[in-house]
Amino acid sequence: MFSKIKNDLPASIVVFFVALPLCLGIALASGAPLFSGLIAGIVGGIVVGALSGSQIGVSGPAAGLAAIVLTAIGTLGGYENFLVAVVIGGAMQILFGILKAGVIGYYFPSSVIKGMLTGIGIIIILKQIPHFFGYDANPEGDFAFFQVDGENTFSEIFVALNSISLGATIVAVVGLAILLLWSSVLAKKAKIFQIIQGPLVAVVFGIIYFVLTKNNAVYGISSDHLVSVPVPDDFDSFIGQFSFPNFSVISSADVWIVAFTIALVASLETLLCVEATDKLDPEKRVTPTNRELLAQGTGNMISGMIGGLPITQVIVRSSANIQSGGKTKLSAIIHGFFLLISVIIIPTILNMIPLSVLAAVLLIVGYKLAKPSTFKAMYKAGWKQFVPFIVTIVGIVFTDLLIGIGLGLAVGIVIVLLKSYQNSHFLHIEDKSNGKHKINMTLAEEVTFFNKGAILKELDSLPRDTFLELDVRKTRYLDNDIIEILDDFAFKAKERNIDIKIISERGIAENPPSFIEFFKLRPKSA
Template identity: 55%
Template sequence: MFKHIKSDLPASIVVFLVALPLCLGIALASGAPLFSGVISGIIGGVMVGALSGSSLGVSGPAAGLAVIILNGITDLGGFDIILVAIMLAGIIQVIMGYAKAGAIANYFPSSVIHGMLAGIGILIFLKQLPHAVGYDAVPEGDEAFLQPDHQNTFSEISNMFSYISPGIVIITAISLFILILWQSKFIQKNKIAALLPGPLLAVVAGITLNFAFANSTTLAVSAEHLVALPVSSSTSSFWSNFTLPNFAALGQVEVYTTAIIIAVIASIETLLCVEASDKIDPDKRITPKNRELKAQGIGNIIAGLIGGLPVTQVIVRSSANQQAGGKSKLSTIFHGLLLLISVIAIPTLLNQIPLATLAAILLIVGFKLAKPALFKEMYGQGMGQFIPFFVTVVSILLTDLLTGILLGLLVAIIVIIINNFRTPYVLQVKNENNQKKYRLVLSEDVSFLNKASILKILDRIPKGEEIEIDTRQTRFMHYDVNEIIENFIEKAAELDIKVKTISLEHAINKKNIQKVN
């Protein structure tokens, strides 16, 4: 487990820096206590990280469930009641794991997964631009297109030009300079400099500049542009941040309905992120999906018991982990421990970190996820891959993560159906002695979706001609297609059409059939 500690420890620091504001922002967007987001970050890192089989996946509170929690708190009557639903959702996920529901992940098309990565990358980039200039109207980590203040992703970017803060722009620029410089070959060739994590240096620079600008009327960074971690003045006030579930709510039917919704959405998001995390893994390791569902379920049971938000695997933190050089799940566990240590030991210092520095880190993460080379690669794979990919990207930008992926899946299915209509066979036509000879070669899989096209082509064979039906490549033929061919063979005698078959065993004994070995 400690084999790659030299890589995992620096990566865990990067993930911790990315996760901290996201945990707080998602809690804010969920209408829950701010500390609940940190609790889930700790659980997702330490508990889920230890139980999961994912090497790079990082778990924590997810923005995709923020609306569910926000509405649940209002509809069910309090945060302590929604905690019961979260705990029940965890139990459902454990059951799903033992029922091997993780196999669902095997049916996500690669084009949609790549589209998810690119879409999230662009979304991260766009969402961080307001923070990079000092306009923080959108909660950190909010991934939805439409915002609670009736703004959207693009209108927020438009509005930010009226709220540019010179001090924050300077912090963003210097942070980006450090991050880009530390990824250059010049620094990486220097063994001593390469040991220092660029994001950590950017954070140190951000804190230093924040203190330096404190007395300036034009450059000072206001509190709303800094990390806002809850600070406990005593041990008792620290423990008061934990909320216990109201088990009396077990008698409410609505609690079980909410639990099912949380379990289904959390599981789908987790499985999608697992697929995405595996795709960006340089070592191409495969995460055991059912084990992941069990780990997430146990994490949500604990979150519900001690006052946390629902936990899922999340692609932003997972991709940050991979890009920071994480090699094993030790980096995930360390990031959870860093969250725990930070809220206990140094919350005041962490509250001096400018959101602009964290935005700079996420701008780099977003750009790497949505590199132009990825779009070029997907386009080179043909329209069958590019269209679902592109639709997924655009849908995520204009709706939210889950809706975007579902739309991408729908388009991928439509493309598959269209391809089935177009490619069930190859028809060859030859002229011999002023007579046309037709040869119909069926593909490897011929489903019921191919009925219409095959029926259409057989109906076009003229009277008195000859056709050869070759099924040597066919491994599966739906009964409906089989029936169409049999009916054509029987009808062919009346139309004076000579039929030859290759490997069509059910047609061998027909009167007008010539078997070809």
């Protein structure tokens, strides 16, 4: 694991700087104590990172759960009561892993997964534009279209452009220039620029700029444009930031409902993220999904026990890890330790980091997820890939992550059903022989009730005085619904002077009196 430390250490620094404001912002958007977000980030990095089978995935508090957490805290009567649901939800995830439920992630089409990645990239870009210009009224990590401040994703950008902070914008522009120069020019010039990463340099520049312009009314950066980490006065006040679950409410039905909701949504988000990060992995490694559910469940139980938010694998942090060159799980683990050390030792320094420079880092991450070349490649792949891809993106941008994925999946299923309807059989019409049209119909390898409409339409459209040759030699599964349609057709065929010849692996039969009896003699599945 330590063999790739030269790649994992710089990547972990980038992930740390990406994760820090997100942990705080998601806690803020969730209506939970700010420290709870940091706890979830630390547990997600160290505990889940160590237990997970994913080499490049990074876990922590997820924006997708913020609305659920916000509602649940009020419903359950307090944060300590909510923590009980987090612990139970973690236990349920462990049960999901034991029951091998991780396979569900493989049933999501590639077009939907790519749409999810691209949609999240666009959301990252749109959500960071206000922070880039120093407008920070909206909590970091609020990824929903309609926001808690009454604005939406796009209106927030226009408000930000009318409320530009000059100092924050200067830091963001210079930081973005450093990142682009570092990745496209300097990293190719000397090894030192590969060891020291551009995001770290950009953040250091932001801190120095803040210190030098602290008292300048025009070019300075105000405190509401900075990272805000809780600063304890002493060890007792640090310990006092932890919350513990109130297990006296464990018998409440509401607690169990919230727990199941957390387990289900967190598991689904994790499995989708696993599928997405595996696609982004340059080495194309495959994450064991059931082990991932066990790791996430363990992480959620520990996080809930010490006052942390629910945890999932998170695509923003995972993609930042991949784009920064992370190779093994050591990157996620080190980022967790960085979070832990920073909140204990250097919270004051962290509170000097401008949010605008972190926005510049996330803009690069977002662009790498939503490259124009991705749209071009999906368009060239054909409409069956492009339509679910676009629907997923639009759904994510204008609603939220799970709704967008659900819409993309629904469109993907409709396309599958449509193609199944079209590909149930092959029809070939020959010239007249013996005064009758000869028509060859070859059934597909698997013919299910989805194909009823197409086959029924073809049979009903056969003209009178036809000779139908029905070839089922390649058919390995024939649904009973289809057999009944054929049996009904055999009765109608006599009235229309249609002769039927069946060719199967068992032999040939002409005008069988009953298709049901014929297929009883032939196994429906081979």
